[in-house]
Amino acid sequence: MTFALKGGSVETLRVTAQTRTPHVTLSQVTRSFKKAGAREMFAALGPIDLTLNKGEFFSVVGPSGCGKSTLMDVLSGLARPTSGEVMFEGKVISSVPDGVGVVFQEDASFPWLTVRDNIAFGLRRSGVDGPEVERRVAYALGFMGLRDFAGAYPAQLSGGMRQRVCIARTLVMQPRLILMDEPFGALDQQTRLLMGDELLRLWRETSATVLLITHALDEAAMLSDRVGVMSSRPGLFIDMVETGWDRDRDSRVVSTPRFGEINARLWEKLRVETMKVMGTQH
Incomplete structure (x- = not known):
């Protein structure tokens, strides 16, 4: 049983943990920039194909500079893809769409x-x-x-x-899609776990689709239905990890063997990509 805020009251909704109804779709999406003084385009992202299901909690991890925040900008309508198409609720995103809420890492109060x-x-x-x-x-x-x-x-x-x-x-x-870019990055580990529990409660009771960008593998493993691992630039999804958690999960999953397995798989993929990034910097 979940709840959504409608007109200031609490409306009861019945949804399954995985409705498998496409809510957001990215088709062959790329994003390139031209740096000042450069002749060639800087490829930041893609091509990416991705479908987020309605009511899904999806997290993105990847090495620094892989295009995670660029992906967020494209999804929120703050930036247009260089090529490809982004759709939300069956409509192409060309500007910030109604029904999308964004929470950034910086304190925006x-x-x-x-x-x-x-x-x-x-x-x-x-x-x-x-x-x-x-x-x-x-x-x-x-x-x-x-x-x-x-x-x-x-x-x-x-x-x-x-x-x-x-x-x-x-x-x-009342967003139907919530985009979060490292919202707990500045918090200590204990507070992050508690805030993660609050976020899961919010997700369950609003039935919103959530996309979270994070550098913390344990945060992604605890919170998500699926975790997408991105490659070094230009960012591509190189692995999709289904966590298998129940919808009513909380931070207690961190003590389970499955949590350790998910973390290990994420790090196995991410370690290789991070080493590629470090290799280009030295």
Whole structure:
């Protein structure tokens, strides 16, 4: 049983752990740049073929500079692919589409706004009426455990709580696809595990499709239905790892033999690609 925020109320939805309904599709997607002063194009990504199923939690790992963030930009509509096609809910992405929310690694909270006003910011900019804003924000404050801090400013919060604020600000926009770029990268390991549990709860109760970019193999192994391993530049998917976790999983899976097996497989692939990157730098 999962829940989605609709009009400020909680609506019950019934979904399976793997609906296998295509939600996002990338077909032969590439992305190239031309560096200043260079004659040749710099190939950052692809060609990539990828399908994310509706309600899936998918993570991407890869060596530094492999195009993970470029992939995020293309998926979010912040950048156009050089070639190929990106589709969300059956429509080609040509700009930032409705229904897509992005959470970045950097603390994106506004220091001059309270927690409540930070969460409400996007809704107010979008012209949502006052009572609806209040309903959605009240839900998000409770859901993310921030109700007692609604009047606090970001400087008064821990790093983990500030990230909760950023996630809550995305949640109230009711995204059907959530893109996350290293959202817990600046946190210590223990906090990251706890934030991972919160993220899994959010994923289950909103039924959103989630794509997470991370450098942490254990984070990817714990959170995901599938993990895609990218090669060194230009980034391609060289392995797809099905974790086999139940939908109601949490951080306790890190103590299982299967978790160790997944980590080992991810590192086996990633080690080779990382050595290639290091070899080009020396």
